[in-house]
Amino acid sequence: MVLISQLTNHRVDLEDCTIFYQQSRLESSSIPILFLHGWGISTEPYTEVLKLLALSHTIIAPDLPSFARSSYSKLIPDYVSYSKILLSFIEVLDLQQFHVVGHSLGGGIAITLSTLVPEKVRSVILVDSTGIPAPSIPEMIPRRAIEMTVQMFLPRHKLKLVDIPLVFSYNLLFNTGNVIQGLLISVYEDISHLLPKIQAPCLLLWSDKDLTTPLNNAQEMAAIIPNSKLITVEEGLHEWALWYPEKFTSLILNFISQLD
Template identity: 25%
Template sequence: MDRNDSRPGLPTQRRSAARLRAVPSHEPAVSFRVIHGYRRAYRIAGSGPALLLLHGIGDNSSTWHDVIPRLAATHTVIAPDMLGHGLSDKPRADYSIAAFANGIRDLLSVLDIDSVTLVGHSLGGGVAMQFTYQYPELVDRLVLVCTGGITREVNPLLRMASLPGFARAVRLMRLPGVAPAVHAAATAARPFTHHLHDADDLMRIVSSLPDAENRTAFVRTLRSVIDIRGQVVTGLDRCYLAEAMPVQIIWGEHDSVVPVSHAPLAHAAMPNSRLEIFGNSAHFPFRDDPERFITVVEDFIASTAPHEFDHARWRRLLMDGMSDRALKGNDWTRSAVLDAMGSAERSAT
């Protein structure tokens, strides 16, 4: 576990916080907006500065159920179902992380929100990094939870799911007795392989794909970020642009979906980041240990000032490019970051 010692001044509220409609209950209410002809679902609760929660692949906004009420005591919490997920529409559309970032930008515009503290889990972490790259002026702070988009390694089951035939396999899981049998087998095998630490949550996600429309959207999303070799996009080559962005990285030590070895790489690549490893958690630390998760997020927000975008500085960084001097950590970590960025198999988003 590693935390930066720097503690900038207390955050100042931006004008968006004053304009946000107060949602009296701390329990999230599901709302809908139609944007570009597609229905977008989101949960909203609380009042105050905006805090946006982005779920992972195949998941939906209900995954944040254990943490929204507490966070909503001091913030307006918005948790969308990204397009193709949950109660949002599932069109034949672009499911790349750049497209998801555009969709989040449009939702914030419709809700009249100028800036947010952005929390992204797994795929949502990759979307959060992409959103920060595309719209840095809209991000106050960034919280990355077991994020995708660092380097290639990912659970072998997800790599296999990118192959043809996965949708048919999921359809078989809907047959009576099949899902319980698979779950029992995974539970029995869990002591013998770390790849099954998150089996319960992965089964929950697969079980939430009830029809062909849901399965197709899941597969299209998966193939935009994963193939048989692993993750196919990385944000490491652009993390240096977030040098002034307060970043909190959270990872579960037993993560079987995106390995915890990615955490120090992300920490080294993001100059203004802190890192928390949850020793008793896997890929869903906000579900495994919600109290600690809330405490870390609240402490991070309370001890950092919102990012102020400097266009001139951004332009200079783009012109100068990344220097290895910007990387933190020991020689091995710095070398691993540079190797991941320079791999011929990697493609930036």
């Protein structure tokens, strides 16, 4: 499928942080989608996903504070701190309502954000999300090693050999503190107490082979979040959405279309 690029790069200068983001053309007829990427990378590896979503919706996809182009010199200690920075970003853009999609670390932020401004959040879509403590880092390392090895045999060579390694290496080199802190937040911070407070309809999308945030995490979340629905896929692992963008985006758009 040939996609016409509909994404342009923008920046917002906040008091102590610059947020770079990708945005598709503004569509007054639809509620925009705020897309929050996963740990250690940026919006760049999600480009195909964002372009597919942008065919029918306004997309706003920031590089999270201190990742890639979004400069931030301080250590970000928790999900609330990420969310408050993004709230300032949202206020500058004057977003009155939005759907929020969060993958991995972005999911934990989406959970928190949706409880801070419930009146603005039309729906929450959590993709292999953090938020419930995962196995410890020593347990996580071999699991991630297995996932990364399996993904080397998947298609999309540029994604696995160029896009992800480049942005992760950049973050590890230039944003070391928040790469490490982000990992600690993802693995250890428990925000399960926020799950009952999510007021918007919630879709959980999960690979049943995810070793990083196991399926039982999704099942626990779905049991706690009111008005939630869990859909599992057989494809991929923790990053399945990157390797199967057509399936991923169709599930998101089907869910949103029922609300809009």
